[in-house]
Amino acid sequence: MTVPIAIIGAGIAGLSAARALHKAGHTVHLFDKSRGSGGRMSSKRSEAGSLDLGAQYFTARDRRFVDEVQQWQALGWVAEWEPRLYNHKDGQLTPSPDEQTRWVGSPRMSAITRGMLGHLTINFACRITDLIRGEKHWHLLDADECSHGPFSHVIVATPAPQATALLAGAPKLASTAAGVKMDPTWAVALAFETPLETKMDGCFVQDSPLDWLARNSSKPGREHKPDTWVLHASSAWSKQNLDLPKEAVIEQLHGAFAELMHFPTPAPIFSLAHRWLYARPSTAHEWGALADADLGLYACGDWCLSGRVEGAWLSGQEAARRLIEHLQ
Incomplete structure (x- = not known):
């Protein structure tokens, strides 16, 4: 045996x-x-559909992993995500185009x-x-x-x-x-009944409690209604607010999101928060x-x-x- x-x-x-x-x-x-x-x-x-609360996408650089991802693609487990990306710094939103291929699980990350x-x-x-x-x-x-x-x-x-x-x-x-040492990340998902009027599908954020935000519904295979967004807080903010109640986390990160959008965002019809205690290694x-x-x-x-x-x-x-x- x-x-x-x-x-x-x-x-x-x-x-x-x-x-x-x-x-x-x-x-x-x-x-x-x-x-x-x-x-x-x-x-x-x-109730707002499937949400990617952890890894938002991934890239493949090492030849062995590139080959593996191509096999996943052939099996239908992954699809290429081509988001309209922006940077937010000093209160300014600027397009952030690059040549990277970004992959996501399809129809959800767990696939x-x-x-x-x-x-x-x-x-x-x-x-x-x-x-x-x-x-x-x-x-x-x-x-x-x-x-x-x-x-x-x-x-x-x-x-x-x-x-x-x-x-x-x-x-x-x-x-x-x-x-x-591993850094924590607070993640918040928000859903809006009508799509927010922005071209943005993803944004790298500086000078804010937020570090990243993405239109979850812009990824291949995801439900388009309602309009779902995933927000990731920065490691520093997450560390400072590690034991904050989920309702307060949602309120504060939704506030940071609304501020960044530069237009009045409606109240979400759905929200949830998830704390990743060990989101990523510090180095x-x-x-x-x-x-x-x-x-x-x-x-x-x-x-x-x-x-x-x-x-x-x-x-x-x-x-x-x-x-x-x-x-x-």
């Missing part, structure tokens, strides 16, 4: 590692504390991780709290004190602060993860992935590289590569 490999976290990094291992003939078993896959690539279903998951084995709504190393194998303990295992190797694919606790059995890896790293091959313990995530979707995917590939190499 083959002993499977456990992967904790079903975001892009965990699923990237899972697919690479599965392709190489290994059995994998995923665990995720959420009710669905995707992590910060997930979408929120709401990518749902596609990647395919028929792989996963336990959703299962928060792993401890990794226990036996003589030869690992066992995983969840928040309900249920034990899962045995597993030959474990890949931790969660944000660095959560990974730190799980990597306690490998102090070197744990201390590396503990040194990674980029070049580890690729972390590994203690003797213990059979690995870690990956966007925090091991660039903080981008591409970084998460490449980190998962690297963790799988190192694990496979060790087994040969």
Whole structure:
């Protein structure tokens, strides 16, 4: 009987590692504390339609990731988003054209991780709290004190602060993860009955509580009615207002949005706020992935590289590569 490999976290990094291992003939078993896959690539279903509250789009620069995204496109999981982009600085709105290809999941961001998951084995709504190393194998303990295992190797694919606790059995890896600072982001979605009279589909914002805003309904595959917008607060504002009640967050960010629009915005017919506690690493790293091959313990995530979707995917590939190499 083959002993499977456990992967904790079903975001892009965990699923990237899972697919690479599965392709190489290994059995994998995923665990995720959420009710669905995707992590910060997930979408929120709401009465205003599907909303991308986390990653807004992604780009592909590394050749390996470019090839992967082309496969996703062929499978219908992603589509190119060609937004009319603006910059907002010193109270001025200016067009921000560039040549970058921006990709989004289609018909929603979570289509990518749902596609990647395919028929792989996963336990959703299962928060792993401890990794226990036996003589030869690992066992995983969840928040309900249920034990899962045995597993030959474990890949931790969660944000660095959560990974730190799980990597306690490998102090070197744990201390590396503990040194990674991750910034929070408050996200707010607003829906308007009639489309706002602006050409803008996306905007990079400076000198404001906001950092970014996007017309969610301008993305391919999204519902066009109502007119939905997603606002991301800056890291600095999010840190200062980390424990602000959601109603107050909506009120303040809606206020900043209305101010930026330079025309009276109607009251939204729908609003919601979501706090991403670990939205992105504060700085980029070049580890690729972390590994203690003797213990059979690995870690990956966007925090091991660039903080981008591409970084998460490449980190998962690297963790799988190192694990496979060790087994040969």
